[in-house]
Amino acid sequence: MERKLAWEKYSNEELNKVFDFANEYKKFVTECKTERECAKYAVELAKANGFVDINELIANKTQLKPNDKVYVMNMDKTVAFYVIGTEAIENGLNIIGAHIDSPRLDLKQNPLYEDSDLALLETHYYGGVKKYQWVALPLALHGVVALKDGSVVNVVIGEDASDPVIGVSDLLIHLATEQLEKKGNKVVEGEDLNILVGNMPLSTADKDAKEKVKSNILAILKDKYGIEEEDFLSAELEAVPAGPARDYGIDRSMIMAYGHDDRVCAYPSFKAILSVNNPKKTCVCILADKEEIGSVGATGMQSRFFENATAEVMNAANQYSDLALRRALKNSSMLSADVSSAYDPNYPSVSEKKNAAYLGRGIVFLKYTGSRGKSGSNDANAEFVAKLRKMCDDNNVSFQTAELGKVDLGGGGTIAYMLANYGMNVIDCGVAVQNMHAPWEVISKVDLYEALNCYSTFFKED
Ligand code: MN
Ligand code: MN
DSSP, X not given: OOOXXXXXXOOHHHHHHHHHHHHHHHHHHHHOOSHHHHHHHHHHHHHHTTOEEHHHHHHHTOOOOTXXXXXXXXXXXXXXXXXXXXXXXXGOEEEEEEEOOOOEEEEEEEEXXXXXXXXXEEEEEESSOOGGGGSSSOEEEEEEEEOTTSOEEEEEEXXXXXXXXXXXXXXXXXXXXXXXXXXXXXXSOGGGOOEEXXXXXXXXXXXXXXXXXXXXXXXXXHHHHOOOGGGGGGEEEEEEEOSOOEEESTTOOEEEETTHHHHHHHHHHHHHHHTOOSOSSEEEEEEESOGGGTSOSTTSTTSSHHHHHHHHHHHHTTOOOHHHHHHHHHTOEEEEOOOEEBOOTTSGGGOOGGGOBOTTSOEEEEXXXXXXXXXXXXXXXXXXXXXXXXXXXXXXXXXXXXXSSSTTSOOBOOSHHHHHTTTOEEEEEEOEEBSTTSSSEEEEHHHHHHHHHHHHHHTTOO
8 A cells, every 4th residue: 555745735835844843953053963962851841840859859769740850861871751641640651762872983982093104093883884884984082081080071173164083094096806706795894994193293292202193183182171081981982973963965865874763763752742732641751761772781872861751750659569560551642653664776686676665754653673573673562553553544644654674685773672572562663874883874854743743642642
């Protein structure tokens, strides 16, 4: 069955809303290129919209009432925003979970070295990347350096128009005969993703001093950020594509940006929770870290963070018991808000056209992801899918359904199956992305808007 372009249902006046929301999102995705930057941005905006830190409530022994808004932050990288419903929380929550980490090049702990009068930074890539895509393009450095005195220095180099950018070199075509015969995954190897950051010696160095170019970089870092070479040991510095999100297409219908996966779902999820008012069910928006490397660690969705956060919220609402918490999680419904791959006419062979997602046809539901016989997937319940179909149809939300490519060609996973472990209904539901995980990804503005509509509507479900 054919699904129509979501664009077609909007009047010119309504289209302004689509474009206005796209502009808002572009600002977010331009400014927030790390999980910490996203979490911080979201918390600041949430506070301005009446959300309170759970720790304040605990300290003041304030009891949560219906329509109260509260957030739980975890290590500045994962955060959950709750709006308390009128109904008992043990009846279940309406949850939308997205992730705010994206593929990139992380600096190693001992990154800086000098070779042939060039200063370079060693990296270890994060997430699934085609390494050959990360060379010969401008990169920026974002992140934090934690110092021994307990303070944390924020670093952003390469985003301001007056900033320098950095990058990884590629081999010139003239000498690439051997390189071009290699397999794609060997054309550029992980250990060769070294970032060039300098070529000028320290002016005050002794004539015979060694590594004067590296010393100059250290002097600049010391001057600008007050950090020493040893401080790289306790840093989280991420090299990401430099520059802003841009309108894409002569008709400006799309956006090209770094990190659409998964900020293009995180942003509308978060905006949807901000506008929740007096819900029946308690509503939650989770912005999670570490999805791109398997949701591991204390800030990934495999941790107990969300369960513990919900326990705290129930306790603050005077509704906590172990059983009530288990019931709350079991009775919940969740949209795992993550991107899916958009059908690409340049690569038709990887998709089965009747079950592919298309740019511009609205939010995408993936009943299952996984690979090789649905392995590793959360296969959503048919009854739950029916409920969501009705929700979309009743509220004029354009949606499509899809799989991630042809059977047995590859596959992928999301956070869906982890939450499903509690026995709740979960489905993947997000925006289609072209060239996912490339430094610059592409989405359709109308799909972003349908995501906002879908997520806002979901929070109103009984
Ligand atoms: Mn994702
Ligand atoms: Mn991804």
